[in-house]
Amino acid sequence: MKNGFRQSMAWLHTWTGLLVGWLLLLIFMAGTASYYREEISRWMRPELPRSTVSTDAAAGRAVQFLQASAGQADTWFVTLPQPRNPAMTAFWRNPEALADPSKGRRGRFGNATLDPASGEPLQSRETRGGDFFYRLHFDLHYIPVMWARYLVGFCAMFMLVAIITGVITHKKIFKDFFTFRKDKGLRSWLDFHNVSAVMGLPYHAMITYTGIVTLMIMYLPWGVKVAYPQDEAAFYAEAFGGMSEVTTVAEGRATPMPIAQLLDNARAHWKGQDVAGFSVTHPGAANAVIDIQQRDGRRLSIDTPALRYDMVSGRLLEQTPASGAATATRGVLYGLHLARFADWGLRALFFLSGLAGCLMVASGVVLWAVKERPKHAKRGRIGFGLRLVDALNIGAVAGLPIAFAAYFWGNRLLPLGMAERASAEADVFFYAWGAALFAAFLWPRRLMWAWQLYIGAAAFALVPVVNALTTEAHLGVTLRNGDWALAGVDLSMLAFGAMLALCGRRMQAWQPALSAAEKKKRAAAAAASASGARA
Amino acid sequence: MDSPPDTASMNSSSPTAAVPPRRLAAFVAHPAWGVFSRSMAAIVGGYALAAMTSVFCAVVWTGARGQAVLTGMLLAILAAAGAALWAFATRSAVRAWMGIALPTAVMAAVAWLLGAWT
Numbered sequence: 001m002k003n004g005f006r007q008s009m010a011w012l013h014t015w016t017g018l019l020v021g022w023l024l025l026l027i028f029m030a031g032t033a034s035y036y037r038e039e040i041s042r043w044m045r046p047e048l049p050r051s052t053v054s055t056d057a058a059a060g061r062a063v064q065f066l067q068a069s070a071g072q073a074d075t076w077f078v079t080l081p082q083p084r085n086p087a088m089t090a091f092w093r094n095p096e097a098l099a100d101p102s103k104g105r106r107g108r109f110g111n112a113t114l115d116p117a118s119g120e121p122l123q124s125r126e127t128r129g130g131d132f133f134y135r136l137h138f139d140l141h142y143i144p145v146m147w148a149r150y151l152v153g154f155c156a157m158f159m160l161v162a163i164i165t166g167v168i169t170h171k172k173i174f175k176d177f178f179t180f181r182k183d184k185g186l187r188s189w190l191d192f193h194n195v196s197a198v199m200g201l202p203y204h205a206m207i208t209y210t211g212i213v214t215l216m217i218m219y220l221p222w223g224v225k226v227a228y229p230q231d232e233a234a235f236y237a238e239a240f241g242g243m244s245e246v247t248t249v250a251e252g253r254a255t256p257m258p259i260a261q262l263l264d265n266a267r268a269h270w271k272g273q274d275v276a277g278f279s280v281t282h283p284g285a286a287n288a289v290i291d292i293q294q295r296d297g298r299r300l301s302i303d304t305p306a307l308r309y310d311m312v313s314g315r316l317l318e319q320t321p322a323s324g325a326a327t328a329t330r331g332v333l334y335g336l337h338l339a340r341f342a343d344w345g346l347r348a349l350f351f352l353s354g355l356a357g358c359l360m361v362a363s364g365v366v367l368w369a370v371k372e373r374p375k376h377a378k379r380g381r382i383g384f385g386l387r388l389v390d391a392l393n394i395g396a397v398a399g400l401p402i403a404f405a406a407y408f409w410g411n412r413l414l415p416l417g418m419a420e421r422a423s424a425e426a427d428v429f430f431y432a433w434g435a436a437l438f439a440a441f442l443w444p445r446r447l448m449w450a451w452q453l454y455i456g457a458a459a460f461a462l463v464p465v466v467n468a469l470t471t472e473a474h475l476g477v478t479l480r481n482g483d484w485a486l487a488g489v490d491l492s493m494l495a496f497g498a499m500l501a502l503c504g505r506r507m508q509a510w511q512p513a514l515s516a517a518e519k520k521k522r523a524a525a526a527a528a529s530a531s532g533a534r535a
Numbered sequence: 536m537d538s539p540p541d542t543a544s545m546n547s548s549s550p551t552a553a554v555p556p557r558r559l560a561a562f563v564a565h566p567a568w569g570v571f572s573r574s575m576a577a578i579v580g581g582y583a584l585a586a587m588t589s590v591f592c593a594v595v596w597t598g599a600r601g602q603a604v605l606t607g608m609l610l611a612i613l614a615a616a617g618a619a620l621w622a623f624a625t626r627s628a629v630r631a632w633m634g635i636a637l638p639t640a641v642m643a644a645v646a647w648l649l650g651a652w653t
Contacts, residue, residue: 223593239601326605
């Protein structure tokens with residue numbers, strides 16, 4: 001627009017950021033929590049034992065269990081225990097004839113969570129654990145998944161534009177990195193927004209672009225429609241390779257090769273890379289085959305190699321073909337977004353970068369209100385737009401932490417036997433958020449900020465207490481046992497509680513900065529009274 | 536940062552000067568329409584440009600089909616972001632639309648000539 005390129009970009013930055021800011025904050029917070037999806041899932045199922053056995057022993061137990069409980073199945077799928085998730089899961093698909101019609105499409109499937117040490121099914125409370133945040137991050141909740149994904153993609157595009165325009169707006173991007181002017185009202189908010197944005201800029205740009213990449217085939221199906229007009233399945237087969245589908249019918253019976261030996265073959269083939277899980281087609285038959293999946297963890301890409309063996313003879317039948325350049329690029333971009341490769345230190349950095357992203361979005365929407373307020377103050381009344389933004393800011397920035405904490409409370413306090421317990425936990429999240437938003441709309445004032453921040457602080461800080469009162473997996477136990485994953489969840493809750501309390505304290509104690517004219521007036525009055533005293 | 540977009544670039548007559556008979560003209564000339572038009576160019580036009588970029592790459596890119604399709608998608612996301620920047624950076628709403636519609640049309644024409652949608 002006419003008044004300069006940089007000004008138009010600043011204008012675009014403001015509005016793209018503000019319009020989707022609140023939903024983006026939810027997406028950012030849920031996504032950041034998802035880095036610890038496995039740990040949160042473990043924390044939310046305190047009944048699960050923490051046993052460490054070798055992959056081979058666990059795989060043997062899984063096969064024993066499946067032979068006993070799902071010998072008739074067409075296919076078995078096993079996810080082996082891994083450091084971040086010590087339980088293993090098995091599920092299986094029964095032949096059509098054995099389907100349970102009352103369960104509809106799911107009638108053919110069975111599943112169990114197994115103790116890797118004993119191979120016995122584990123009973124734990126019904127919860128979605130960390131998967132709730134993971135799904136919330138792009139599927140939202142209560143609305144059809146497809147709509148949610150389009151909406152999230154729309155927000156992500158706005159975010160991408162906001163990031164690019166934000167960089168263009170910056171004249172002194174390097175200097176701003178080191179600039180923070182404390183207690184200066186608008187200046188401080190701007191500096192804070194800059195610091196949180198610039199410090200994490202590579203991360204923010206990466207996570208936004210790769211986020212769109214994860215769902216790009218849904219957003220832009222047009223290329224597929226043109227290149228594969230008749231057969232979209234051919235696109236997936238060509239682009240993502242993978243191994244061919246097993247089309248044989250089960251024949252005869254034979255004793256399979258011991259699972260440990262098959263896994264050893266795979267590890268030898270991968271020069272020591274460990275196994276994540278396996279699936280068996282036609283278990284127990286003479287033509288049974290096993291697909292062994294490599295554990296992701298040492299590669300950036302989401303596409304992990306797999307091998308197919310004849311389960312009876314142990315002969316290698318097939319392996320995932322090398323992927324093309326674009327497939328590999330997409331795999332790495334996708335992998336960067338999910339960060340499954342990250343060890344604990346890198347994971348912590350991703351998490352902190354995600355938090356910086358939350359702070360960037362939060363300070364951005366607050367900054368809009370801070371800049372807008374003087375105009376309204378001059379006019380003598382708070383306009384509708386500012387009031388709306390104020391309410392949404394309080395309800396999102398201060399209210400969402402309450403909702404996150406409430407979800408953990410729900411996990412510990414809802415009756416274990418209640419029906420639909422997992423979705424009730426999710427409801428707790430939204431009841432808490434709804435209440436915070438409602439209160440914010442009723443009275444969008446600064447004290448509401450402080451109250452909601454204090455409530456969030458208390459809710460987070462008390463999670464370890466509630467945990468100690470209701471389970472045997474509390475800090476007293478986990479710290480002594482050196483179970484840092486579970487202790488880490490509790491300790492993070494305390495840290496969030498402390499940070500929110502600090503924010504609440506600052507909000508409560510904050511005094512509006514004096515304008516220059518006001519300062520001059522006060523100084524003059526002070527000088528006058530001083531000279532008056534002398535006279 | 537929140538200075539409203541310059542009005543002079545989007546309408547020639549000032550809306551405040553309008554008299555009742557010209558109410559419709561004033562309504563049409565309101566600067567908000569310029570912002571609305573640019574927003575539509577950025578969102579709808581940007582999506583069309585992205586869609587056509589992905590089709591164009593899928594058809595034109597030599598080598599494996601599946602790889603061409605994926606490359607098109609990866610580039611299309613950046614094209615959509617670029618379209619949004621262009622829509623608000625350029626001098627007028629008309630230029631915003633033209634700058635997005637032209638490459639979209641050219642890519643569509645080339646893709647069509649090379650056998651897309653037949």
